[in-house]
Amino acid sequence: MLYLRRTLVLWVTLLGFFARAQENTDNRYAEPLDQVLKKIETRYGVTIRYADTLVKGKLLNYARWRFRPDVEETLKNVLAPFDLTAKKDGDKKYKIGDYEYYRWAVEDGWAELDRIAAQYKNAPEWEARKRTLKQCILEKLQLAKLPSWPISKPIITPLRTYNGYTVANIALAILPGVWVNGSLYKPSKYKGKIPVILNPDGHWPQQRYRADCQLRCAALAKMGAMAFSYDLFAWGESLLQFKTEDHRRGLAMTIQALGAIRILDYLLALKDADTSRVGITGGSGGGSHTVLMTAIDDRIKVSAPVVSLSSYFYGGCPCESGMDIHSCAGGTDNVEIAAMAAPRPQLVVSDGGDWTDKMPEHDFPYLQKMYSWYGKKGDVQNVHLPSEKHDFGISKRTAVYRFMAQYLGLDINAIEDGQGAIDESKITIEEEKKMYVFGDHGERLPAHAVKGFDNLSAIFEAAIK
Template identity: 65%
Template sequence: MLKYLAILFIANISTVNNLSAQIQNTDNLYKKPLVEVLKEIQTRFKVQIKYSEPQVKDKWVNYAEWRFRANVDETISNVLAPLDMKVNKEKPGVYKLKEYEYYRWEVQDGWAYLDSLATKYHDQASWEKRKAQIKPELYQALLLSPLPAKPDSKPIITAKRIFDGYSVENIALEILPGVWINGSLYKPLNFKGKIPLVLSPDGHWEKQRFRPDCQIRCAMIARMGAMAFSYDLFAWGESMLQFKYEDHRKSLAQTVQALGGIRILDYFSALKETDTSRIGISGGSGAGSHSILMTAMDDRIKLSAPVVAMSSYFYGGCPCESGMPIHQCGGGTDNVELAAMAAPRPQLLVSDGSDWTAHTPEHDFPYLQKMYSYYGVKDKVENVHLPDEKHDFGINKRIALYDFLIKNFKLNGTAVKDKTGKYDESKVTIEKENALYVFGDKGEKLPKNAVMGFENLEKLFPLSASK
């Protein structure tokens, strides 16, 4: 009896406290500190919610008591959604508080949205009409309609280094007055006739295009008989001489990267030695998203191979991938539909089991196969899925790319294989990072008219609202 009375007493105190909070709430918002609401959720539903003090500091929940529902997931969503926050479920009963991720959907939501997009077309003609709607809107969304005037300047090219079967020279192209895109050109030795080109943007990995695996990939492509141009994303790599790392995570980064890709295509397409019928693009992670976008925008790209990038439920975790309103084009689109705009050009999707490409074979790839079948070339889109691998551009992902390039660009696979028929990357020379710089070890060769700082870059895009 005493135990019952004690429980009743505690319950009454809780009720009185809640009533008191409501009575004292003069603005009728029934506010409670977020930290108190989270503690109440944990107590009421017997779960754990991990969070740090800065995440909850000075945050309040309006109509707090009214947000509770019969189940914990709906309650958490009701509480956090107005604050632009969410949780990740780490395991049953354990949650971790996170900022709202506009670029990440639930898998089923992404699939359902892609299915709704697919109802807009049913054959090649209706799909071509859809593409004709989306494509010009991509340029508009990126503030590239019309394209900015091209600077009348020559490329800056460093001395050529000669290695086993290939050469490397660094190139900077001025894409806007005082703004350069920097890269390294890997080129085959002793070639005859015109040479295929593979644009090789580098993703969000440490050491950017200076990483060994990036150098290996580009050198192997060159040794097989194609040029590979490895280039930096905006405010990444050598671009950080002009802009801060933080500038990369601003919406305008996507615009500058897309313009850089267009200027690179302009430059190489004008070279007599370039085989313009064999121009491809392949990047991983954020550079994979860039590869999808560039292929959708520019028909000069004849082959694409986005690696660990494409997903119907992940729009890219960086504003350089989704900061500009490209996904609102055509009344709404996603990265898989943008990837479909490559059809009927050959396309390789490389996916793995530990990121947003984990479910590629289940839904997104079959969608692309259907799109390619509109052109009668279902086999032109391929998926190499590596379920036991992680988010990188490792050896098996590179092998998938090598095989695809040899098959579609008729490259010389025997030049990079050993006697047993396996790829041999040991003949590639890994250069020191500073050897790949265009503007010197300390940026001392950066031209005097270089735009310095993001605020000055924004002046070149007066309609930009990016901050």
């Protein structure tokens, strides 16, 4: 009798367990996500690749109800609740990653630009929208009222002289105890006032210390301009004050814009700066920064965003899209923001290996239309390099050199060989430490330097009150 009683208890317990484990409306048909993905692989004959950390411990409600005849639709239904997406990774292969808010399907990006463009039909209507956009962007960046410029002398290293140009490293205070750091390239010999060209860095290894960045700035200096190359926030020497992960915070976008404004304030106050000839060029994230700064700062007269501009890509780093500027005026995108440069000359450099791959097909014609309203259709140009990838290589630099020479009155002959090709061979590539402002190990960083993102946020909030 005791045996029968124990057996009955065991069966009741097991039945209760299986009842609880059974998928039904009581538990919302929940299944572990990793098991669901294995079922998808079996059912559709595909392979799905993912990092364990993306799926570990995640339960999917109404799991089997999300399956559809099409595997891609099924993956979309299954992954959407977790802000995950699946991308094609070969024949019957998929790779799961985080949802990318900043990357749209091409047709979606084009449709959005068409929706935006339908709101204005002529230059006066566009100028009204542009005013609205500019004010909103400044407000979203929290820069509608600029914080006071700290009364602080720039920190400048001794001049280094090379073939046809000089270099000095400079740190400019943009908030109390916070600097933007860079290197100022100038022609070794010149008379009178010369153009100013900002060169923001992009998201490539070695930051502004890279060879291609040095080549570009030195070449522009040899052509007759002062070219300032500067760090992104929490990159380069900014890492003496902040952590790498701080670069991926929304405020990074604001601090970088403030840094560029203060760089212009400083450079354009120099006695040898021609305030009527001011340019900016940057690649990748530096290209997004180029578009933004040209839109909000009328002192910039010529711009050249490189491998960055697209209606279906909003900038994958918070330093490009971390502040909510794209909600302005009922919604905008980077191509419309680039149109805010009109009628100031603008060169768009694109390639076939990134999100600029279709620039000539839809986005550039929109820009041409906007410039045509001012009778300046020829002042927006596109150099498209379909066989090239995402970099700031010689082809891209050549396009920038010739454009800046055309519109800023620079001497392109200074960097050409006997056959008219660009020759950068006489430019010296410096070792990284030579480009530091604060010493080989940061030993010259002032004692009152702000350190840590929380301290920066507090100082910024106090400065804009």
